[in-house]
Amino acid sequence: MILHKNIKESLALNYWTNLIKIPKTQFKKACFSLSKASDKIRDRKTLPYGTLQIRILDKYLTQKIYGYILGFKEQAEVVHR
Numbered sequence: 001m002i003l004h005k006n007i008k009e010s011l012a013l014n015y016w017t018n019l020i021k022i023p024k025t026q027f028k029k030a031c032f033s034l035s036k037a038s039d040k041i042r043d044r045k046t047l048p049y050g051t052l053q054i055r056i057l058d059k060y061l062t063q064k065i066y067g068y069i070l071g072f073k074e075q076a077e078v079v080h081r
Helices: 009-020 059-079
Strands: none
Touching: none
């Protein structure tokens, strides 16, 4: 998880574990970061639970998900033509 300093890690962890149904033991310690590009531009309440970075260590599963993403992208391009 990447959080802003005003977000409680425990609150964000509960949110993400409930949303994606992955046990808390699978999460690493949160990173507290402030993007210099969005400083004073974005409202701090825009991302109330921070952002989540997912790492998949299974090569086959990674390729399968990447294939899905490419398929969705191709479908979206057809719809927007």
